Amino acid sequence: MQGTNKAKLRKYETLQGYLFIAPWLIGFLLFTMAPMFASLYMAFTRYDILSSPQWIGFGNFKEMFTRDVRYWSAWKATLTFVFVAVPIRLLFALGVAMLLNTKLRMLSLFRATFYMPTLIGGSVAVAIMWRQLFGSNGAFNSVLSSLFGVSEKVSWITHPSTAMWSLILLAVWQFGSAMLIFLAGLKQVPTSLYEAADIDGAGWWRKFHKITLPLLSPVLFFNLIMGIINGFKVFTEGLIVTNGGPFDKTLFYVLYVYEKSFRYYEMGYGSAMAWVLLLTTAVFTLIIFTTSRSWVFYESGRK
Amino acid sequence: MLAGKVSLKTVRSFVLHVFVLAFSCLMIYPVLWMLSSSLKEGNEIFVNAHKLIPSVWTFSNYAEGFKGYSGQSFMVFLKNSFIVTISSVLGTVLSCTVVAYGFARISFKGAAFFFGCMMMTMMLPAEVLTIPQYIFFHKIGWVNTFAPLIIPSFFGTAFFIFLVVQFLRGLPAELDESARVDGCGHGGILFRILLPLLVPVLITVSIFKFYWTWDDFFSPLLYLTKPEMATVALALKNMSDNTFGTSWGMVFAMSIVSLAPVFLIFIALQKYIVEGISTTGMKG
Structure with a gap:
């Protein structure tokens, strides 16, 4: 008797469990799984939303990899951005976090100031501001001319060799959240380690190299993954600050997906591009995860 | 000295x-x-x-800016942004609380599997889903409504659910048991006993959902094509396009207006933001 009661109770619990997670479960099927499969199917079709999709096999991928020059520009722009901006941003974040971790007065004020750009950085307002700041009549040129007497007015945003750098600078400017994570990590490092190193007469670099860096490596690892994943998705800045130009120098991947899918209504091609991005992100994440064993130090001793 | x-x-x-x-x-x-x-x-x-x-x-830039464009005052865009953002925050808080309780406090067959599925979706670039989602919302006539910007948040967000689950796991299970002895069901335990304790993490969730929705530019760009529907982010972009004979002072003024809520929340709730990022690595 008691057994069946228990089974009944468990069944009731299961029912309740599914009832509670139902909102997510329905959303998962409706807004994630269904679109994923739809997108996978569309990647093999030609589809302009008005007429029904037309199966073309690997046609989109063939076009993408062998004929579409702009597709490769998009990869070049995205990879340049990710592999220049992310490391520089992490370097800044770490440096500033270490500065703030010394006995500094008004720490919370400085912390807030350094975090502020990250707080607003993704907004359209900041993208518009950046475009004007580095425009030919912007404050950047104005500072150059008043400090160094440079009279040439370069539009940093539309010049082919500097457009990408203006966007990288915008990304580096937003080192705030990585900095906060590093700061939290630095607070975890026991001061006794540094004291012991002081007694041994270790210099600044040695302490940094042998204590700070290893103990911070899990945090570094986390920031690196997040930075790369988010870097692949850069969009707003590319659209508003440079609009992909000049000569597709800043035509970021997602910007090109957007252009193809929603300006030219080549939804099949856009889906194929999106899937390649998904697989690339997965591969990069996997690489970082597998190589991390050799350079991330976990205190529990597992190396 | x-x-x-x-x-x-x-x-x-x-x-x-x-x-x-x-x-x-x-x-x-x-x-x-x-x-x-x-x-x-x-x-x-x-x-x-x-x-x-x-x-x-x-202050003429501000006066000029509030006139907006296409016959729509900037107040309309602010109103739109607030409607979208506040509804999304409410939807997220509500759905994430309920779902997180289900994952953290009810043991049932399949919970681990679905929790794993949820964690996987956090790694998924949303861009893969954008095109089919757009087609879906287009087919059911949601383009040029706020629905595609609001409704999905009522189905929970993996990252926020995870946050609340983590928080719930830190609360003692004895709370649930004593409530159950008093005759509370799961609904009672969640809403009468645990909800007050969840307030800090729900504030963190609200702040970040607010920021992400307020700043969101991609979804409004896709789904809102009528000027009277534009959110602040989209309106700013449209005002800065040269077709309007851009007066930059006006655009800057409205940019400052658009950043004001972000700053106000930061000043008022800085503690939750700093803690939220430090402990979870959230991108602000």
């Missing part, structure tokens, strides 16, 4: 402070520049552009 008594340590600390101060001025300079430009007269903004003090202070 007398020269002879100043120790090396004090000098070092002084230099450090000056350096950090200078660096932080550099960091906020762009924003101060935009703020001051919004208060300059139109013909002054790009002459000696780096100066932060306007020679003539004017």
Whole structure:
């Protein structure tokens, strides 16, 4: 008797469990799984939303990899951005976090100031501001001319060799959240380690190299993954600050997906591009995860 | 301080402070520049552009900016943004609380599997889903409504659910048991006993959902094509497009207006934001 009661109770619990997670479960099927499969199917079709999709096999991928020059520009722009901006941003974040971790007065004020750009950085307002700041009549040129007497007015945003750098600078400017994570990590490092190193007469670099860096490596690892994943998705800045130009120098991947899918209504091609991005992100994440064993130090001793 | 008594340590600390101060001025300079430009007269903004003090202070850019474009006052865009953002925050808080309780406090078959599925979706670039989602919302007639911007948040967000689950796991299970003895069901336990304790994490969730929705540009760009439907982010982009014979002072003024809620929340709730990022690695 008691057994069946228990089974009944468990069944009731299961029912309740599914009832509670139902909102997510329905959303998962409706807004994630269904679109994923739809997108996978569309990647093999030609589809302009008005007429029904037309199966073309690997046609989109063939076009993408062998004929579409702009597709490769998009990869070049995205990879340049990710592999220049992310490391520089992490370097800044770490440096500033270490500065703030010394006995500094008004720490919370400085912390807030350094975090502020990250707080607003993704907004359209900041993208518009950046475009004007580095425009030919912007404050950047104005500072150059008043400090160094440079009279040439370069539009940093539309010049082919500097457009990408203006966007990288915008990304580096937003080192705030990585900095906060590093700061939290630095607070975890026991001061006794540094004291012991002081007694041994270790210099600044040695302490940094042998204590700070290893103990911070899990945090570094986390920031690196997040930075790369988010870097692949850069969009707003590319659209508003440079609009992909000049000569597709800043035509970021997602910007090109957007252009193809929603300006030219080549939804099949856009889906194929999106899937390649998904697989690339997965591969990069996997690489970082597998190589991390050799350079991330976990205190529990597992190396 | 007398020269002879100043120790090396004090000098070092002084230099450090000056350096950090200078660096932080550099960091906020762009924003101060935009703020001051919004208060300059139109013909002054790009002459000696780096100066932060306007020679003539004017609020005309703000007055001009609030007139908006296409016959829509900027208040309309602010209203739209607030409708979308506040509804999304409510939807997220409600759905994430319920779902997180299901995952954290009810043991049932399949819970681990679905929790794993949820964690996987956090790694998924949303861009893969954008095109089919757009087609779906297009087919059911949701383009040019706020629905595609609001409704999905009522189905929970993996990242926020995870946050609340983590928080719930830190609360003692004895709370549930004593409530159950008193005859509470799961609904009662969640809403009468645990909900008050969840307030801190729900504030964190609300803040970040607010920021992400307020700043979101991609979804409004896709789904809202009528001027009277535009959110602030989309309106700013449209106002800065040259077709309107852009007056930059006006665009800067409205940019400052669009950033005001972000700053106000930061000032009021900084503690939750800093803790939220430090402990979870959230991108603000």
